[in-house]
Amino acid sequence: MNIVLEGWIWWAAALAVGVPIVLIVVTEIIGALSRRHHPAVKPLRFFRNWVVPVAALLALFAFAFRSPVDQVWVRVVATLLGFLLILLVLSSFDVALFAQAKTGSWRERTPTIFIEIARLVLVVVGLALLFQWVWGADVGGLIAALGVGSIVIGLALQNAVGGVISGLLLLFEQPFRIGDWLDVGGTTGRVIEVNWRAVHLETDAGIQIIPNSSLSGASFTNLSKPQGSYQSALSVSFGAEDPPQEVLALLVRTATNLPMRAPGETAACAYSGGGAYSVSLPIIAPALSDAAISQYRIWLWYAARRHGLALDGDRSDPIGTPEHLDEALDAVHVALHLDEERRAALRSASRLEQYAPGETVQAANVVPDEMRVIVHGSVKKQVSAGDAVLEYAQAGPGEFIGQCALTRDRTRGAVIAGSVVTVLVIPLATIYALVQTRPHLAQEIERSLEIQRTQAADMVANAGYLRGSR
Numbered sequence: 001m002n003i004v005l006e007g008w009i010w011w012a013a014a015l016a017v018g019v020p021i022v023l024i025v026v027t028e029i030i031g032a033l034s035r036r037h038h039p040a041v042k043p044l045r046f047f048r049n050w051v052v053p054v055a056a057l058l059a060l061f062a063f064a065f066r067s068p069v070d071q072v073w074v075r076v077v078a079t080l081l082g083f084l085l086i087l088l089v090l091s092s093f094d095v096a097l098f099a100q101a102k103t104g105s106w107r108e109r110t111p112t113i114f115i116e117i118a119r120l121v122l123v124v125v126g127l128a129l130l131f132q133w134v135w136g137a138d139v140g141g142l143i144a145a146l147g148v149g150s151i152v153i154g155l156a157l158q159n160a161v162g163g164v165i166s167g168l169l170l171l172f173e174q175p176f177r178i179g180d181w182l183d184v185g186g187t188t189g190r191v192i193e194v195n196w197r198a199v200h201l202e203t204d205a206g207i208q209i210i211p212n213s214s215l216s217g218a219s220f221t222n223l224s225k226p227q228g229s230y231q232s233a234l235s236v237s238f239g240a241e242d243p244p245q246e247v248l249a250l251l252v253r254t255a256t257n258l259p260m261r262a263p264g265e266t267a268a269c270a271y272s273g274g275g276a277y278s279v280s281l282p283i284i285a286p287a288l289s290d291a292a293i294s295q296y297r298i299w300l301w302y303a304a305r306r307h308g309l310a311l312d313g314d315r316s317d318p319i320g321t322p323e324h325l326d327e328a329l330d331a332v333h334v335a336l337h338l339d340e341e342r343r344a345a346l347r348s349a350s351r352l353e354q355y356a357p358g359e360t361v362q363a364a365n366v367v368p369d370e371m372r373v374i375v376h377g378s379v380k381k382q383v384s385a386g387d388a389v390l391e392y393a394q395a396g397p398g399e400f401i402g403q404c405a406l407t408r409d410r411t412r413g414a415v416i417a418g419s420v421v422t423v424l425v426i427p428l429a430t431i432y433a434l435v436q437t438r439p440h441l442a443q444e445i446e447r448s449l450e451i452q453r454t455q456a457a458d459m460v461a462n463a464g465y466l467r468g469s470r
Helices: 007-035 041-064 072-099 112-134 140-156 158-173 212-216 244-256 286-306 322-336 340-349 428-437 439-469
Strands: 181-184 187-194 198-203 206-211 230-237 268-273 276-283 351-355 360-362 370-376 379-385 388-395 414-417 421-427
Touching (some): 072 112, 181 198, 206 212, 230 286, 244 268, 244 276, 244 286, 286 351, 322 351, 322 421, 340 428, 370 428, 379 439, 421 428
Antiparallel strands (some): 181 187, 187 198, 198 206, 351 421, 360 414, 379 388, 379 414
């Protein structure tokens, strides 16, 4: 009866039963949150592994063993528990405020260094109050000494600290992010690193390091904002006698198939008079500006020759000569089953065209009015399958392009120049006249068209099977 009446036995029994129950409940909660990948798992684990055991030990000392409050071990355990509770509260606030911050909110933009500094200050203040409460220590003098020392150190290192503060303000404002393109004083580069002291830009000349103090005190342009395409501007000139509407249509059409073009956007072209035109190319990123302009000028050179326009005042076509046409007819006369009569008719009606690598020789989903025969170079045949563009075949000299002109069907895929390609362009009426007198030619064209359709259908079917298997 004396043992039962003693108060310590009830505390010991409560700790022996209550602590395991608390641990089991917290463990189950942690398991449920872990399956949902919730950020609160980390503070709960800290609570289970550290706070609960130390709190149980303090309760054992203070209530079960009835140890004096001023005993050293009781104060040590109380100090440790207080420190753990400070860490737990800070970790909980971190999860509540910043772990699930919405994109673009001030909580998401707050740099980690700010959070770490605030956490450090709160830990120091909490420990000071804890030592004053548990040990009766006088921490006022220590805090005053630290304040005076901080002022002295700040004055001595004001230049260095100024750069750090500028870096922290840049990190907090976030006028740019890693990967953005900046124009700083005429220097264009991609941001690869931002730290307390400086911003690192990757430029064509190497890595340029710009101090944060200089960047925060000067103006710069973020080429990656607002979100969207980057506009590359260039000027071109044509002959004054070239119809402006034809030139403008050619400029826009040539820019449409650029691989660097931003999806869903169209080039902006304007006529300035006197054969001068301005072009603005919407491209994906500033890094592709030079490559896009270079490829656009190359494609424009070939396109202008095909349409008889005088780019830079030059209307000449290197392959638009009778000698080149005769050589082309010599190269394709077997494929077209030509005799002298048909050769003469074809020579008067057909023409030669050249395409640069990557240009579209024949677009998809169109009904062609002409058929082409490859004289030199090679092409790639592509078909769309959802959002993907698949290459299903290649073609070389002597092979046909645009056989759908005879059947008046729409083309299923596109034909892209794989190299500098020279093709013989044959009008539809001339092709009709050839196939009427050359049954073998009609059969070969029909066979090649059927093979092409089968290859395209098989490629699309295989692509759909692979996507479904994933």
